[in-house]
Amino acid sequence: MENNPQNPEEEITPVEETEGEDIAHLAEQLADVEIPEAEPTVEQRLEALEQENAQLHDDLARARADLYNLDQQYNNYVRRSKADQTNAKAAGKAEVIEALLPVLDDIEAARAAGELESGPFAAIATKFEQLLENRYQFARFGTNGDTFDPQFHEAVMATPSSEVEVETVQQVIQSGYQLGETTIRPAKVIVANPQ
Template sequence: MTNEEPIIRDNRKLDSTGAAREHDSRAAAPADSASSASSASSASAGSPAEAPGLAELKAENAQLADELARANAATYNVNQEYSAYVRRAKENAVAAQQAGVEKVAESLLSVLDDVHLAREHGELDGPFKSVGEKLENTLELGFGLVRYGTVGEEFDPAFHEALMDQPSGEVTVPSIAQVIQPGYRIGEKVLRPARVVVNSPA
């Protein structure tokens, strides 16, 4: 049997001088641990309370992003519509200008016919010659008016109007034998087809 000395604990709050004793740190440790655990528990309990606010911010941010995307799409559509409108307006303006040029040129075809006939008969001289040539040059260079229709040219119903058709052993395709009245066009737009006599293969 082992002889152990008895352990005597002094639990008095005052020492022999009457002063308060210091608490044993080992005894205070459990209390501190309990306090720390309580604080951690309180902090953990407080975290979930912030989650609803964060979720609301995320939802609001998603809504704003969606609204921004819709606004950008609407702006893009407006820009496309405006660009299409400007393009159509320019095309219409060009078409209207071209129609005006064609109308003016058509009204002058009879004058050009007189100039052409006078030249063929050697009567284009004096002031009339100068005026006639200026008119032809202005319409040709300024507005793109072209006179066409020459003897020997292949007949094309898109540009020629046959007033007479006669067989000929000298041609392999329908060709113009005589120009009764020249044709005029601006670009591919025929203002008046050339009126001609056609030789067809016999």
């Protein structure tokens, strides 16, 4: 069998080499070809790995410092929250006690007048005062004969007296109240001053 091309006009002609042929088109074709870079040496790879290791250590140290700072901020927040909660409870208790001061003054006045010596109202008043005292560390203060203390007493009047050697509470006009260590209201008193 003969091998005939399908189109006889398209015969393949051999390329003849000419001496002055332009090879510019070959340079353009080679420009698109990527030439693989030379493999890095062991020393270069080692140096690159050491730099990467140093960078990772630095990043880790920064991350640890950030975590420590965040942990400290959280601990401070928790500490402040607990203190704020305690302060808010104390402020709430003080506010309730301040609202009850007129009732407590009335109970004290009724007791001083002899109206709460016995009976159901006397029992209720006693129970109410004990509840405040036991549960909220509430205390009434200011009695005749106490040494005058400006932190706990408010002098509304002073009289000279030869019977005292230091400023002394001669008469309590209105009792003072404390809630724990906090003075809710100082006692209003008449003070006897030494002559």
